[in-house]
Amino acid sequence: MSGEGPSLRERRRAETQRMIQARAMRLFAEDGYDATTVNDVARASGVSTMTVYRHFPTKEDLVLHDRYDPLIAARVAARPADEPLVRRIGRTLVETTRVVVGPADEGTGTPPVPERDLLLARLRLMIDTPALRARHLDSQYATQKAIVDALLGDAPDPDAEFRTWVAASTCLAAMHVALMRWAQEDGRPDLPGLIAAALGAAFGDDFGDDFG
Known part of the structure; x- marks a missing residue:
């Protein structure tokens, strides 16, 4: 029923966001923020660079985004x-x-x-x-x-x-x-x-x- 919580699509989107952000944070901690690129984050997350940008429009958003x-x-x-x-x-x-x-x-x-x-x-x-x-x-x-x-x-x-x-x-x-x-x-x-x-x-x- 509508109104009872997030849809399956919304839950999957949130899970993907959390996964990408967690991988990004690990890379930033290991290699440094400036030395890590969005392409690096995409490879570590097993997704395309475009997918990363769809969830996080800027590199800074990988750190600052929250819910x-x-x-x-x-x-x-x-x-x-x-x-x-x-x-x-x-x-x-x-x-x-x-x-x-x-x-x-x-x-x-x-x-x-x-x-x-x-x-x-x-x-x-x-x-x-x-x-x-x-x-x-x-x-x-x-x-x-x-x-x-x-x-x-x-x-x-x-x-x-x-x-x-x-x-x-x-x-x-x-x-x-x-x-x-x-x-x-x-x-x-x-x-x-x-x-x-x-x-x-x-x-x-x-x-x-x-x-x-």
Whole structure:
């Protein structure tokens, strides 16, 4: 029945994307981002170069592409409408991250989470590669827009739109700092906890518990 989930074609497309991205990340880690070509990624993935470009229009997209924006948008829209904006957005970011990365693995024997490992590899590359750091701004803008659209709809009041953009951009900036620290510490800390702490630092220590 329609509306019950992605179609078989959509699932296969998503699987192909994940496979290509995983192979690309392995090559980037082994040979370096600049030294690896899209043709190299295609050969390692067993697909044509055109197929790679169909899923990832630029080389940078092989690192920066993710499927988180629709998940964040759906979750932020589902939160109580009477919550203050920064709490509504901040809690969504913390909870969505917990779904993506799973619990912290500091000596717990927790099995690795594929999405967690992919996110960590992507962040390490972004830190080390100037072209990716520059393109990350586009990615963050897309996430901000997804949040604003989810909260306000098609014809927002200009003042409400302004406040929502400010809240979304500030929350995402705090999250970015937490992500960078998490990557620099090899993914050992609890990422949702770091994001909650960053949001607490941005909006006041008494806000920290609200985001955890």
